[in-house]
Amino acid sequence: MDQHTINFQEKFTKFSEHWSPKIIAQMNDYHFKIAKIQGEFVWHSHPETDEVFIIIEGELKIAFRDGISLLKEGEMLVVPKGVEHKPIAEEECHILMIEPAGTVNTGDVGGDLTVEEVDWV
Amino acid sequence: MDQHTINFQEKFTKFSEHWSPKIIAQMNDYHFKIAKIQGEFVWHSHPETDEVFIIIEGELKIAFRDGISLLKEGEMLVVPKGVEHKPIAEEECHILMIEPAGTVNTGDVGGDLTVEEVDWV
Numbered sequence: 001m002d003q004h005t006i007n008f009q010e011k012f013t014k015f016s017e018h019w020s021p022k023i024i025a026q027m028n029d030y031h032f033k034i035a036k037i038q039g040e041f042v043w044h045s046h047p048e049t050d051e052v053f054i055i056i057e058g059e060l061k062i063a064f065r066d067g068i069s070l071l072k073e074g075e076m077l078v079v080p081k082g083v084e085h086k087p088i089a090e091e092e093c094h095i096l097m098i099e100p101a102g103t104v105n106t107g108d109v110g111g112d113l114t115v116e117e118v119d120w121v
Numbered sequence: 122m123d124q125h126t127i128n129f130q131e132k133f134t135k136f137s138e139h140w141s142p143k144i145i146a147q148m149n150d151y152h153f154k155i156a157k158i159q160g161e162f163v164w165h166s167h168p169e170t171d172e173v174f175i176i177i178e179g180e181l182k183i184a185f186r187d188g189i190s191l192l193k194e195g196e197m198l199v200v201p202k203g204v205e206h207k208p209i210a211e212e213e214c215h216i217l218m219i220e221p222a223g224t225v226n227t228g229d230v231g232g233d234l235t236v237e238e239v240d241w242v
Contacts, residue, residue: 002188002189002190002191004190004198004199005190005191005192005196005197005198006196006197006198006199007195007196008195008196008197009195025173025197025199026171026199027171027172027173027199027219027220028170028171028202028221030151032173032197049149050147050148050149051148052146052148052153056195067123068123069123069125069126070123070126071126074128074129074130074177075126075127075128075129076126076127076129076146076153077125077126077127078125078127078146078147078148081149098148098219099148100149
């Protein structure tokens with residue numbers, strides 16, 4: 001590890017709040033964001049972009065209108081653009097998300113869980 | 122796990138050859154590619170795009186003209202576009218790469234290690 005290397009576990013020690021994504025890297029106009037999540041998020045979609053979830057630690061359910069996907073550590077899923085989904089984590093789960101810079105966490109629905117300004121860690 | 126969930130370890134069981142990336146997912150116009158690598162690759166750069174390496178298993182050194190980065194499991198690195206680099210793995214290493222669809226593995230140098238047609242697994 002050196003100044004260019006990004007260690008997921010080390011980044012997760014930098015914050016504790018749930019549903020508050022933090023940027024850890026940029027690739028072209030895409031952001032790599034990590035988040036600690038627990039409980040149920042809101043139903044939403046991203047009309048403009050696909051969104052990738054990678055599970056770093058724990059388990060995540062992603063509900064779709066036609067079923068539920070279960071993701072464990074070492075697994076990923078692409079939510080296609082425009083597809084309604086709802087992340088659910090029964091226990092605290094650590095995730096990596098990849099999506100275009102500026103993608104809003106609550107997508108097209110907004111609400112209290114919306115994070116307007118995403119910080120780097 | 123279901124039909125939407127992608128399990129990295131399961132995908133790595135699908136092939137054994139080194140330096141032969143396989144596509145496992147697409148997000149917008151980006152591909153998620155896995156590869157088993159061992160030995161030294163060629164110096165090259167990608168003039169058009171950044172490139173992300175995530176280590177799934179093992180250790181990877183990425184040599185730059187001004188130093189070497191060491192990446193271990195659970196670590197990632199962004200190679201900025203146009204920056205010469207050379208991946209080196211002393212033991213077999215399993216990596217995930219993220220870059221625009223159509224990005225050629227040997228970038229601007231070509232040669233015997235170039236993979237023109239990247240298959241899905």
